[in-house]
Structures are given as C-alpha cells and as structure tokens.
Amino acid sequence: MKRRRYANGPVRPQYLDSPDADRAVMMILALTAEVSALRERLDTHEKLADAGKPAATASVESFEVPETVEAARAAARRSLIDRVTRVLIEPDIPRMTAKKATEEA
C-alpha cells in the first residue's frame, strides 16, 4: 500500500522569491499543526487533572472535548495562526529605506 504524496498535474506555482522559501513555509505550516496538536494534548492532560483523573493514554484518547473547551481551543488555534502568518500577509505599505530613516533622524 503506498499512497502518493504529491499531485499529478502542473508544477507547483512559485509564490515567494524562491521555491525553497515556499517549501520552508509549507514545512512551518506542518510544524505549526504539530505544535497545535501538542498544545491540545497538554490541555487534555490539564482537563483530566482538573477533574482529578489520571492522564493515562486511554483516558487521553477517549477524552470527550466539551463544547466550551473546543471553543477555547478554536480561539487558541486562531491566535497561533495569526502569530505565525503575520509577516507573510503584511499589507503593502510604503516603507522607508534604512538610509532615508537615518537621514531624516
């Protein structure tokens, strides 16, 4: 059994100045998913502890996430995404060069 891990069709479009930079961003996305998953696992441990239960593998795996907890997690995912993607989606505003800034100072 071997699923393919790339799609047939046209080459991946290039976004940043080099395809390597694009790859690095995609790797960061995958890593951020992992950070988020770790954070949620930790949160499950805490919720179990709050309820006085041991955080054994089975109780972590079978933990039913209450709606309020899921809402808090969704908000946390959202802030994580905001922080990680900030520089990637900066609006286009006119910037001063460092030289000009020094001259003006």
Added chain:
Amino acid sequence: MPQFRHPMLVEETHDERSRAAFIASLREYTMSDLYPKLRRHYEQTLAPAYAAAHGKPPESPDRVRAVMEGSQLYTGYSLLVRGTQELLWDTLGEVVEKQLPILIPRAAAARATRGTLELNPRLPIPAYTAAVDIHVMPGGFHTEITDDDLFAGALYDRGVHVFAFGGLGPLNDEMGVATAAAVRRQFPDIKPGKILDLGCGAGNSTLPLADAFPEAEVYGLDLGAPMVRYAAARAAVLGKSIHFSQADAAHTHFPDASFDVIVSNLLLHEMPRPAIMDVLRECHRLLRPGGVMLHHDLLGWPEDPYDSFMMSWTTRHNNEPYERASGTLNFPKDCAAVGFAEEDVFVVAEPGAYMEEVYQVSGIRGARKRGTS
C-alpha cells in the same frame, strides 16, 4: 459542527483529530478572513494606486493579476491556501492509509447488508482527469493503491469536511439536500421511480435523494472505483439502499429513457467543455419524456475583472483546469444542441449554493425533457 462519526468514517487518535482541526482552522482563516481582507486591500489601496498611475482602474483580469502578483498580501494568501491544501491531503491521507486494513473489510461487510455495487475495471479513465489530480488530491478520485481499495473515497469524505471547515454539515450533504429539495419544489408533478446522481463521489449528495424520495430507486455513479466502493459502504451503514456503479457520466451503461430525475453536484466544473456536452447529451438520452436534469455547480463567470481573476485562482493554484469551461457555457443553447428545447431550460433561484461568499455564481440549473411518460 463536527462531522457525524458513522462507522465508515476514518477513526482518528487524539493528535490526529487536533491536526485536522488545525487545518480546518487554517482553511477558515484564509477563506473567512484573508479572502475578504484581500478584496478590501485591492479596492482601497491596490486599485486606486493603479488608477492614479494609469488614469483608470485595472480593466481586465490580466491587469488585476499583474497588480495582485505585486502584492505581498496576495502572495502570502496564495501560498497559505496552496500550502493548506497540500497539508490537508497529506495529513488526512496518512490516517486513512493506516486504517485501510480495518476500513476495507468493514466496507465489504457493510455493502453485503444493503444496496448494490457494480465495478468496471476496464473503464477508461478520461485523459482530462487522469493527467491532473483535481484539488491537488494525490491520486485523484480514481487511483487504486491496494486491492478492493477505497482510499480516495475515505479521504474525500473526511477531507471535504475539513476543507469546508464543516460548512457542508455533519454529513457533508448540504448541497445534495438543496438539490433534492429543488427537484421536489420545482417539479411537484414528478413522482420519480428512478433517480441518478452523476459523479456521486463518496455519496454525500446521493443520500439526500433517498431521503427526499423514499419511494424511488436511487442510483449513483462515479469514475473512481475507490469512490463508489466507499460510497456504497457509507450508504449502507447510514441505512440507505442505493445502487452505485463505476462509470463515466458522459457514456453510461444504462438504457435509453431509464430515469425520471438526473442530478449532479460539483461535477461539471471538473470537466472540459466537450465532456460537459457529452454529459448533457447523455442526460437527454437517459431521461424519460417529462424527466428533468439538475446540475448544482457554477452558473456563470463573473464580469467584474477582480471577481473573474479571483475565480480563476483555483485553476492555477488548486489544479482545477476546467472551471472556466463550466462557468462560460451558454447553458440554454448548449442544452438545445443536445436535444432539449431551449424554453425547457431553467435556473433555480435557491439558497444552499456552495460557499456562497467565495463562489457567488454557483447554483442549480437544468432542463426538462419534452413529452409525458
């Protein structure tokens, strides 16, 4: 809203659920936040700057492209959407592949309980779909990676829920529900004996037909064997008896005048124009006199240069090369060319269109075949 956990849905561990939830959050962020933000940025900053330099705003989609490609916000948006799409299939694909040894026998057992499945291992996969993995989904809808494979079907059912961040409902069926409701409401005189769903995929839109027309025999067909194997098992565990088959919607194995109602959901935008014409012709052949076809998909293509440019984003960035073909049909004329009467072509003004804020030009349209049965 979380996806309904029926027995054919891939099971996820704690961490796998969290990864999927993160990807859904990324999708929601790019579509609900960045997409409108990009429009505001274009309207308030990029277009005025262009107009100041050229004396008029960008007047064609190509001009909009040039402006947008110089924008960091657009570049970042595009990279994020593309990156999210690749991450989605790879992350969920890992889980589905791991579970095939459980899902495959479970599916076989489920299919034995109700409904039917007809495969055609010799079915030629048309070049237009074999060459391009639509939606950047590795292997597309038809590739088989093992015996009795359902990988693509299981992946699509889970993937579309994450992709739409739950927006198609717990059973991914809101489009299909809207299509079935449109048949009922627009054609109360039709009491369908047999209904066919073209390009049924995982059967998400097929089951609502069985709910809306409990008396009818419902059929679904798809090019991909893994899609219909999964669809048949999913339908069975959800308690629906449906006839699935592996077939090309453009050239099916059914006899003339077999169906009272034929529908498709999100099929036509995946086909180039000649194939769309073949599907419309096939619908005319398969319908009984007085029967109707309804296609839930793009209704047109935006005039506005910005909207037109943004509509074509998926063509280049999400491997959807034929979107424009379905959006630029001359639907009444094209239906007339295959045997329908132009006056019998209709558009259903209907909510429930797919991701309305993004695809403002989607909805249901179709034609009724002349005559009475």
